[in-house]
Amino acid sequence: MRTDEQPERRARRPRRLPRRRSDRVEALTTWVLCGLVAATLVATALVGGWVHAFASDRIRAEQSDRRPVPAVAVADAPVVPGDGGVGPTYGTVRWTAPDGTERAGSAQVPPLTKAGGAVTVWTDDRGDVVAPPLGSEFPLVMTATSVVFTLLAGFVLIVFAVLGERRLLDRLRAAEWGAGWRRVEPVWSGREDSGRR
Known part of the structure; x- marks a missing residue:
């Protein structure tokens, strides 16, 4: 059969279903x-x-504004029971501000700290006690x-x-x-x- 006698083939388009x-x-x-x-x-x-x-x-910002300062406990720190153990303990401490003046105030200290015991407190630029800076986590x-x-x-x-x-x-x-x-x-x-x- 010759090619010119073959019926013409049309490219069929796929029929689409009617869409509702x-x-x-x-x-x-x-x-x-x-x-x-x-x-x-x-x-x-x-x-x-x-x-x-x-x-x-x-x-x-907190790490640049806050610095650890050595302090001395003024009185014995009590043990405070907390959930599942010992809770945070606060006691009166004395420290030296950046301007050289002696300061006293309340700060978080380790439990059972005795009067005269060395502790570390965190202070701001003015020498006031502040919370420790946030951790890296x-x-x-x-x-x-x-x-x-x-x-x-x-x-x-x-x-x-x-x-x-x-x-x-x-x-x-x-x-x-x-x-x-x-x-x-x-x-x-x-x-x-x-x-x-």
Whole structure:
């Protein structure tokens, strides 16, 4: 058979199934939900980065503003029972401020510190007793906490969005099935004047 006698072959386009309105809405809402997941991940990364930078800056500021100073306990420190052991103990201590003046005040001391015992207190630039600077684990803990809470908030938002999408699609599909049934039922049941009984 010669090639010029062969029937002309046409490139067939794949036939697409008719799409109902609910199918188009579902496709759109699926893309919206994917975008919501992506936005949650981006927001989590941004919040985590911001919190880590903030916590790191706070540690640097506290470490530059606070310094350990030797002090002497004025009185015996009592033992304070706490949850599962000994709680923090506070006692009166004496120390020398940066301007050379003697100061006295309350500070956290080790339990059972005797009067005249050496302790270390943290002071600011003016010589006032302050809390010790935050530890190096502070940025990691704050970052992990913020990431967990941001992911949890995003997860809750996504769950509510999925539930809303399901409810919307269920109503839309029910309306489409109802309209289709109203169109087909008279012919199917023979109530239409089609000659079929």
